[in-house]
Amino acid sequence: MSADTAALARLLLQREVEEFLYNEAELLDKRRFDEWLALFTDDARYWMPMRRNVPPDDREREFTRDGADVNWFDEGKDTLGRRVAQIQTGIHWAEEPPSRICHMVSNVQVLRASPSGSAAPSEVAVRCRFLVYRNRVETETDVLVGKREDVLRRVDGAWKIARRMVVLDQSVLLAKNLTFFI
Amino acid sequence: MASPEPGALKSLVDVERGIISREIFVSDEIYRQELERVFARAWLFIGHESQIPKPGDYLTSSMGEESVILCRDRAGRIRVFLNSCRHRGMKVCRYDEGNTVEFQCPYHGWSYGTDGALVGVPFARDAYGAQLDRSQWGLVEVARMENYKGTIWATWDQSAPSFSEYVGGYKLYLDLLLDSWDGREGGTEAIGGIHKWLIPCNWKFPAENFSGDRYHGVSHRSVDMVGIGPSGKGRRDMQERNEARWLDVSFPELGHSMIAFLRKHDSPLAPAYQDAPIVADYFRRCEEERRRRRGEYWRLFGGPGTMFPNVSPLARQPRTLAVWHPRGPHQTEVWRWYFVDADAPTEVKDFLRHYYIRYSGPSGMTEQDDMENWNYAHKASRGTIARQYPYNYEMGLGRATRAFEDHGLKLPGAISDVTQANASEHNQRGFYTRWRQFMEAESWTGLMPS
Numbered sequence: 161m162s163a164d165t166a167a168l169a170r171l172l173l174q175r176e177v178e179e180f181l182y183n184e185a186e187l188l189d190k191r192r193f194d195e196w197l198a199l200f201t202d203d204a205r206y207w208m209p210m211r212r213n214v215p216p217d218d219r220e221r222e223f224t225r226d227g228a229d230v231n232w233f234d235e236g237k238d239t240l241g242r243r244v245a246q247i248q249t250g251i252h253w254a255e256e257p258p259s260r261i262c263h264m265v266s267n268v269q270v271l272r273a274s275p276s277g278s279a280a281p282s283e284v285a286v287r288c289r290f291l292v293y294r295n296r297v298e299t300e301t302d303v304l305v306g307k308r309e310d311v312l313r314r315v316d317g318a319w320k321i322a323r324r325m326v327v328l329d330q331s332v333l334l335a336k337n338l339t340f341f342i
Numbered sequence: 343m344a345s346p347e348p349g350a351l352k353s354l355v356d357v358e359r360g361i362i363s364r365e366i367f368v369s370d371e372i373y374r375q376e377l378e379r380v381f382a383r384a385w386l387f388i389g390h391e392s393q394i395p396k397p398g399d400y401l402t403s404s405m406g407e408e409s410v411i412l413c414r415d416r417a418g419r420i421r422v423f424l425n426s427c428r429h430r431g432m433k434v435c436r437y438d439e440g441n442t443v444e445f446q447c448p449y450h451g452w453s454y455g456t457d458g459a460l461v462g463v464p465f466a467r468d469a470y471g472a473q474l475d476r477s478q479w480g481l482v483e484v485a486r487m488e489n490y491k492g493t494i495w496a497t498w499d500q501s502a503p504s505f506s507e508y509v510g511g512y513k514l515y516l517d518l519l520l521d522s523w524d525g526r527e528g529g530t531e532a533i534g535g536i537h538k539w540l541i542p543c544n545w546k547f548p549a550e551n552f553s554g555d556r557y558h559g560v561s562h563r564s565v566d567m568v569g570i571g572p573s574g575k576g577r578r579d580m581q582e583r584n585e586a587r588w589l590d591v592s593f594p595e596l597g598h599s600m601i602a603f604l605r606k607h608d609s610p611l612a613p614a615y616q617d618a619p620i621v622a623d624y625f626r627r628c629e630e631e632r633r634r635r636r637g638e639y640w641r642l643f644g645g646p647g648t649m650f651p652n653v654s655p656l657a658r659q660p661r662t663l664a665v666w667h668p669r670g671p672h673q674t675e676v677w678r679w680y681f682v683d684a685d686a687p688t689e690v691k692d693f694l695r696h697y698y699i700r701y702s703g704p705s706g707m708t709e710q711d712d713m714e715n716w717n718y719a720h721k722a723s724r725g726t727i728a729r730q731y732p733y734n735y736e737m738g739l740g741r742a743t744r745a746f747e748d749h750g751l752k753l754p755g756a757i758s759d760v761t762q763a764n765a766s767e768h769n770q771r772g773f774y775t776r777w778r779q780f781m782e783a784e785s786w787t788g789l790m791p792s
Binding site: 208210212213214215217218221224225227228229230231232233234235239242243245246249251252253254297300331332333334335336337338339 | 436437438439440441442533534535536537538539540541542561563564565567568569570675680692695696698699700703704705707709710711713714715717718
């Protein structure tokens with residue numbers, strides 16, 4: 161590839177990934193949960209650690225550990241599906257009446273693509289920022305802000321989420337629940 | 343503090359008739375009195391020793407609204423201090439956990455050893471001369487501290503009874519959470535990470551719910567339909583519960599209570615944890631061992647409970663302990679710990695951890711719906727008109743016995759058998775009986791049964 165072609169390929173990949181994340185946000189905000197769930201690979205992991213305030217010599221303890229500690233979420237596709245099914249029962253009181261939710265996604269960075277240098281990589285690691293706004297019933301309002309790191313995998317020509325880590329910029333959760341997806 | 347009007351609390355909390363005013367949940371003045379009369383006197387849960395294994399390890403926790411430091415001093419002794427510098431009150435520790443040789447206040451630099459002693463004062467000789475008696479200005483330490491099977495408890499009141507007296511006959515039920523599944527004493531640990539979150543409701547909503555609310559099945563119908571239980575159905579394994587006697591156990595004179603279950607004396611162990619053969623097998627082997635160790639007491643197993651005032655053990659499925667920290671009359675900060683047998687195989691701990699967090703906490707598919715109810719029950723009780731109409735706690739009045747016995751097995755506490763009735767509000771009435779005593783009593787004298 162010439163330098164121009166490589167730059168163009170990176171730009172197209174960046175655009176493709178952004179398009180995917182915006183479309184995902186659209187599905188969530190429109191409550192099209194079944195289509196959203198279909199964006200995940202069958203072996204997907206959805207993980208959200210908790211954060212602690214830790215001293216300078218102990219910063220590695222800031223995050224609860226994957227696979228060992230209690231986290232906010234530690235899901236596979238099966239339990240994500242059950243969460244969707246619960247919302248769809250119509251009697252999941254924490255989401256009835258339904259919340260009004262808006263997902264904003266920004267600062268999208270493609271961290272790496274593999275195979276590297278490929279014009280059509282099969283897997284990419286992507287980092288972004290999110291702002292999720294929820295308003296429900298009358299005045300109840302939550303704003304959750306943080307970072308997300310995804311591994312997207314191309315399956316049968318379409319991008320799927322194989323792994324998602326959600327890093328929320330809160331320690332004590334200021335929302336009373338997490339009945340929505342980030 | 344000013345005493346409540348004589349008889350005022352009695353009219354607000356009429357446990358004898360099962361009528362309780364909404365004022366006790368929404369009144370600023372009653373809340374202020376609770377901080378003094380309940381939270382400054384009762385034994386409160388601080389943390390778990392497995393979270394501070396080494397000298398110098400610390401964890402910041404909470405007693406009522408106040409921040410405290412739980413630490414293991416350099417000599418290995420567990421201590422609990424008020425997290426506030428004696429000079430100007432700054433928090434001497436704003437980290438959630440760590441290891442240190444001292445707590446240095448970031449404001450003027452007073453520093454304290456892990457034993458609470460004031461060890462460092464900037465410009466001490468020049469600015470204070472001989473005036474400052476350091477021995478009088480160490481961190482404020484709790485009056486009493488207890489390590490009970492790894493759980494750390496403390497009270498600010500020197501005249502409080504011992505922890506053992508405070509727990510009383512409830513020990514049998516608290517141990518259902520804290521003893522190993524195979525019946526050995528203790529042997530449990532807290533999994534790393536504490537769920538901490540805010541709920542917009544008075545702290546007594548969750549405390550009384552966990553004390554023994556079997557009536558709120560409708561809250562959880564959606565999760566029961568979807569199925570997150572450890573055998574793939576419902577929200578938990580129900581066969582062992584459905585084959586057992588259902589007992590609402592309360593100690594009104596102490597304020598503690600638990601939903602308990604008693605297997606039939608000749609009943610085999612019901613299958614559980616069917617989604618994970620290794621857990622099912624571990625559970626079965628432990629229960630057989632427990633039966634050998636505990637004899638007839640093997641038949642007893644626990645559900646949720648509340649230890650007065652704000653600690654809720656949940657003995658199994660999920661096995662957890664919550665503290666409902668008061669944060670003003672209209673807000674509660676929950677801290678939820680999750681428990682496993684310390685020596686359980688990794689696969690068992692891993693399976694249970696996943697089950698626990700899909701059940702409990704703000705991301706838990708069961709507890710989410712509880713919080714919605716507590717939030718809006720509280721909110722709809724604050725109005726000028728709403729406050730005039732008390733809540734109803736009449737269910738199952740007068741049905742409890744102090745002499746419960748089943749095939750020779752005697753159980754302590756005032757026990758209401760709700761196997762047929764499905765539910766009662768016996769435990770909640772016990773909780774508020776004790777709450778009223780705490781609010782009325784001037785001191786610990788008279789607060790303990792003789």
